[in-house]
Amino acid sequence: MKKILVAGKVQGIVLKSEKPINFLGTVDKKTGIISDKNHDLFEKSIKDTILVFPSGVGSSVGAYTIYSIKSNNTAPLAMICQKADLTVVTGCALTNIPLIIISDEEFSSIENGMKISLDTDSSNPIQYQ
Amino acid sequence: MDLTREEESALKGEQGEVMQMAYRILVATGEATDAEKLIPIEWAHLAGVNYNTIGDAGEEFLSGISKEARVKVKTTLNPMGFDIDNVSKYGLDENFISKQLSIRNSYETMGVTPSFSCIPYEIFDIPKEGTQVAFAESNAAIHANSYDNLKTNKESAFSALASALTGKSPYSSLRKEDTPNVTIRMKVKNPNELTYGMLGFFAGKVGDTSVNISGLGEMDRRQCKAMCGGMGTSGTCAKFLFGEGDSDCEKVDFDEKEMQTVHDELNTAEKGDLITLGSPQLGLEEISDLVGKLKGRSFKKRCMIFCPRTVKDQARKIGYTNELERAGCEILSDCCTCLTPLINKDDVDVVTTNSIKGAFYLKNSTGVDVNLKSLLQIVEDETR
Numbered sequence: 001m002k003k004i005l006v007a008g009k010v011q012g013i014v015l016k017s018e019k020p021i022n023f024l025g026t027v028d029k030k031t032g033i034i035s036d037k038n039h040d041l042f043e044k045s046i047k048d049t050i051l052v053f054p055s056g057v058g059s060s061v062g063a064y065t066i067y068s069i070k071s072n073n074t075a076p077l078a079m080i081c082q083k084a085d086l087t088v089v090t091g092c093a094l095t096n097i098p099l100i101i102i103s104d105e106e107f108s109s110i111e112n113g114m115k116i117s118l119d120t121d122s123s124n125p126i127q128y129q
Numbered sequence: 130m131d132l133t134r135e136e137e138s139a140l141k142g143e144q145g146e147v148m149q150m151a152y153r154i155l156v157a158t159g160e161a162t163d164a165e166k167l168i169p170i171e172w173a174h175l176a177g178v179n180y181n182t183i184g185d186a187g188e189e190f191l192s193g194i195s196k197e198a199r200v201k202v203k204t205t206l207n208p209m210g211f212d213i214d215n216v217s218k219y220g221l222d223e224n225f226i227s228k229q230l231s232i233r234n235s236y237e238t239m240g241v242t243p244s245f246s247c248i249p250y251e252i253f254d255i256p257k258e259g260t261q262v263a264f265a266e267s268n269a270a271i272h273a274n275s276y277d278n279l280k281t282n283k284e285s286a287f288s289a290l291a292s293a294l295t296g297k298s299p300y301s302s303l304r305k306e307d308t309p310n311v312t313i314r315m316k317v318k319n320p321n322e323l324t325y326g327m328l329g330f331f332a333g334k335v336g337d338t339s340v341n342i343s344g345l346g347e348m349d350r351r352q353c354k355a356m357c358g359g360m361g362t363s364g365t366c367a368k369f370l371f372g373e374g375d376s377d378c379e380k381v382d383f384d385e386k387e388m389q390t391v392h393d394e395l396n397t398a399e400k401g402d403l404i405t406l407g408s409p410q411l412g413l414e415e416i417s418d419l420v421g422k423l424k425g426r427s428f429k430k431r432c433m434i435f436c437p438r439t440v441k442d443q444a445r446k447i448g449y450t451n452e453l454e455r456a457g458c459e460i461l462s463d464c465c466t467c468l469t470p471l472i473n474k475d476d477v478d479v480v481t482t483n484s485i486k487g488a489f490y491l492k493n494s495t496g497v498d499v500n501l502k503s504l505l506q507i508v509e510d511e512t513r
Contacts, residue, residue: 005157029186060265060285061182068186084161090287093157094150101161 005089007120008098010077014114015049017041023062023087032074050116051076052107056088066091078118080126082107100125130159130299131166139295147198147294154291159299162282168300171256173293174249175206175241176265177286180229181468188228191235198239201296205244205253206236207266208410208435208465215461219471241293245463246437248354250277251412263298265289267361268354268409268486274339274368276353280304283338283367303367307339312374315344316384321503322355326485327391329359331383336366341374351415358409358486395488398498401481404428404511406504407435408466408487416444420452422505426512428457433471438462456512468494483507 019040021027026036032047046069056062066088069075078098081088092099098118102110106126110116117127132140140156142149155167177183183191210229211221237243246252249264250272256262258278264270265284273279282301284292292298313332317324325348332340348356360366406419411434419434434453436444441462444450453460464471466487472480472495479498480491488499502510 003160005160006153029184059182060287061177061187063285063287064177064183064187064190067190068184071186071189086158086161086285086288089157089161090154090285090291093154094287096153099157 002103003084003101004120004125005084005101006092006097006099008078008096009119009121010050010098011115011117012048012050012077014052014110014112014116015041015044015046015076016052016110016112018054020054020057022058023056023065023091024059027065027069029065029068030072030074032069032072045074046076047074049076050078050080050118052080052110054107055081055083056085058087060087060090062087063091063094066097067095070095070097080110102126130156130164132156136167136297145197147194151291151294154287155295155297155299158285158288158291159301162299162301164299164301166300167297168261168304169296170261170263170292170298171202172260172262173200173202173204173289174262174264174266174269175204175236175286175289175293177290178207178232178236178245179210179464179468180225180232181210181470183232185228188232191232195235195238198294200240200293202293204241204293205246205249206241207247208245208469209233209463210468210470212461212463215459221470225470244437247409247465248412248437252437252439255279261298261304263289263292267367268357270367271357271361271369272354274303275357275370281367283365303338307368309336309339309341309370309374310378311335311337312341312343312378312380314380314382315342316382317388320352321505322351323483323485323501323503324388325352326355326359326483327388328383329356329361330363330391330395330485330489331387332356332369333360333363333366335381336364336369338366339368339370340366341370341372341378343371343373345371354409355485358484362486362489391485392501395485395492395499396501397492398479398500401479401500402430403472403477403479404430404432404481404507405435405466405472405487405491406432406483406507408482408484408490410465411436411440413440413443416440416449416453417447419504419508420449422508423452423456423512426456426508428512430511432456432458432511433466434458434460435465436460436462466491472497481507481511
């Protein structure tokens, strides 16, 4: 664990992508489904997942997409990234979606479908179950 | 991050939901950029105004927070989607117009100056050297840091808004002494504004947060503006310094070959069916120069000119507006080449422009082809 950027406490199942996510162009604002054919999460829904991905990319207006999915109840429960980019950082901060930055080693150890308890107040914020 | 007692209290929600949200954004941004504290800023410039970019979510969000939120410092903002004076001529749908007006209304309710301009540095007085500001528009942030002796992070739409509402911003690296680790050597002879735009685009890709540029010689205001526009488009770089930099800086040449690569990336057609000038928006000096170059000639095809409202008003008083309208130009204030719905790929296949920033967004967002030419070339080829 490197940094806690937005605090919170949730439990959920990991949806992991090896590719960065451009929220503006890749995520459907209403359904939270990845609509980019070239993305490894194509046709998967990010709703109510612990979304684990390297970082956000693209226009900072993508932060508004995060606001949209949160208002439409199709947002992830939390996000875990390798790198902090300001689109995801400000989008998560605005909508109060917990956001943690982790080391490269920890990132590679997380697998799709894992169950995670996340509590940013705890001394060990990510608990794998 | 070290927060004052008042900042902690706002973060806990003791000063209302809007302040809590604003401080959450600032603290998260500060943590992400290794800032140790928040510092006061004197001027915020906001992005996230055009309905074309922020959509229904943005419109609803702004409408919601405007009930409570008020800006604490001087706050200006980016262009919106159209010019209300002549929007009826462009057949824009009613939904777009009403949502855009709602966005305008929300910002005005919050106390934002309705400048609708991406060149705040040309239409407002520049504060004294070293003043901390928070500019979200990329070309304006680079201009402020590199040319106006101001200090800003390259803000996101939300961090600049949070700064406007709190009067504060994270003390991130660009606000301190930032030493670039790469130097671009400008080698192209006889550069025009298009060359500087391409140089900026190239430098923005190479640089991280800042970059040295050597071999610039005497650069006028317009060339500097073109370079800032190009640089802000291609990467995360938010500042350039004039000169060679330290000896251990990596050196990268920008010569004919590198320029050709940028040109080939952005120039996708040899002939346009519409000309656009103004991305960043044109200032009075550029409008005066265009009138001088036209020498009574008229455009052979549609030519859209984008400028701030204050510039349009000044241009009208001096008589430039009459002259440009005589030459067949459409003069639009409050909006810009980038992402305006007034340029639609159903009506236009190729746009001719001298703007690198404009070219990038026309190609990638509007979805039309682009023909790049310098202003001098545009006047030579496209008027009679």
